[in-house]
Amino acid sequence: MAYIRIRKHYLHLPYLVLGCIEMIGHGLIAHFLSSLLTPAPEFPFLERAPILSQTLFYAVIMGCCALSMGVYGALTRESFTNMVLRTIVSFFLLGSLAFTLSRFVVPGVTLHQTAIFWSIIASFFMVMLTRVVFSRVIDSQQLRRNVVIYGSGNMAGFLVESAAAEGLRETEIVGCIGESFDDRIPASLHMGIPDDWSAFTQLHNVSEIVVAQDERRKSEGGGVPLYEFLLLKLRAVSISEAVSFYEREFTRMKIPLLSTSWMLYSDGFRYSKSRDVAKRMFDLAISGGLCILLAPFMLLTAIAVYLESGGPVLYHQNRVGYNGKNFRIYKFRSMRQDAEKGGKAIWASKNDSRVTRVGAVIRNTRLDELPQLYNVIRGEMSFVGPRPERPEFVKALGEKLPHYDIRHTVKPGLMGWAQLKYPYGASEEDAKNKLEYDLYYTKNHSFLMDLLIMIQTVEVVLLGKGVH
Structure with a gap:
């Protein structure tokens, strides 16, 4: 594996x-x-x-x-x-x-x-x-995992298309098994149903079979050769289904593939009180230490903001947090005072004209986010979690995107999986793509994953990724 x-x-x-x-x-x-x-x-x-x-x-x-x-x-x-x-x-x-x-x-x-x-x-x-x-x-083929997709319809076509578009480093799709094939599946991947599954997997050096059928008959097995697959599993050939395969390979959860039943029975989306207590203690220790260590930078940032455009130095917004409760988030002000005339919520855009010169610097260096350490200390946020959105956007997105409210079952964070994997969200389409990463984090979050996100966020800050 x-x-x-x-x-x-x-x-x-x-x-x-x-x-x-x-x-x-x-x-x-x-x-x-x-x-x-x-x-x-x-x-x-x-x-x-x-x-x-x-x-x-x-x-x-x-x-x-x-x-x-x-x-x-x-x-x-x-x-x-x-x-x-x-x-x-x-x-x-x-x-x-x-x-x-x-x-x-x-x-x-x-x-x-x-x-x-x-x-x-x-x-x-x-x-x-x-x-x-x-x-x-x-680069040796010996380290690559050969995968065969059991299916040839829309689901199989989607997996093949995604693999071709984004690339899989250690996994290669060697074929799709079926009778009539989706247009997105090239002829080189067409495979018929084998008579001898054991010989077939040995011939193609198959490491995994992904079940990706669009419709399953109500009869036992739903058209899937269960007994043959069980024997293959006992011979070290992995058997998985499309949603889990996509989640593992692309580290996100494709919304059109999800169903409530799959989410209910999957290995994830679990609550752990001990994990919450440990995470809370970790948040308090790190945020307290950073407040002391970064106090000079916060003071200099506040002075720079005031000298360029006067007060107020801090900017606050209502955001939706844990269990859908609203809270007030704090930042150093990086835009003009009249950035949202009339109080109407506006998506930020690339090279936004409302951003001041000091604001551009503190956004690139993420210094504008430092006041949110106060939100972490208060328990309204965590260090790692989905970024909190404004109530106006949450209401609109919740009506259009299925499963959107699930991201509110964990505390929002200063940094998150979506921020690592996807650029700055500035539209409903971006929010949809980021939701796929937020759902992955909500399902699989752990202390180890939080540490990996915190470590890899250094690259985001140094290279100024995802800044608008």
Whole structure:
């Protein structure tokens, strides 16, 4: 399998293995160079544990920096040059900044400054070599999962079309089984119903069969060869259905494919009181720490806003939050005071003329969002969750988009899965596309997924993605 599922979140197994190999490499480099460049301790045995903790800390920070800049996804989606540039930023900029801050916050687990300098340089060359080897291996068909779709109608055509449009890194659709085929399915993928399923899967090296029939007869099996598929499952061939396959491969939930019954019986959309308590404690700890750490930046932002366009410095709006309850969200004002004449809600647009010069800067750097730490402390928001919308938009979208209210069953957040995967939403069509990611998060959210979102949001902030 090219995937591993941890806490309901699918991770690409080859990239997870690559990340683990690199972290081991980081640790070995840091341990060797710290032993070489750090003055020898008077009692080596007693100092061994701190050195091990320091090298582990170094490896974790370097791994998080690479993940935050989307380095692993760039291995297949972008050119080798872009991957190198992302690695340079992640190691020499983010890594150096992280270790500098850690010397003040947690000095006991930070390596000696000289050891950090040479370790980062050595880590850079180590990961370049590792990724070159990995890129040669990952292109091998042996690491790709061959998938056959059992179906040839509209549902199968949609999956084939989506795979062709967006690309699947480790999965290849080798055919669709049926009699009459949707126009979106090319002739090269047409397959008849096999007489011997075992021989068929061996011939095409099939790893998974996706059941994607538009209509299922009420008779047992609904036209699906259940017994044959059961035998294949016992022989390590995965059997899945279209909605789950799409969710896993594209990390979102396509609204036209969803049904209330599937959502009810799926492995997800569950409430956990212990998870809510843990998330609340985490939110309070992080928001409190950030308020202290970022207080100078918030003061400078407030002064800049006031000097350019006067007061008020803060801007507030009503938003829809947890369980559909309205609350007041706070931001540093980035638009003119008369941005919405008459009080009518207006979607933001690209290069919006209402944005001030200071506003453009604080939007690009996300400094305008910092007052929402107050909303997090009050419990109206969380660090990670769907972005809250205005009541006027929620009412209109709820009438047009099925399942829209489900996104309100979790707390809204400062950052979210949709913000990582989709540009800034400035229309009803954008809201529909972002809802697909919000539903994925609502179904699968966990502490691990929240951490991944927080780490990867660094790339969004640094590159100014999704800013209007």
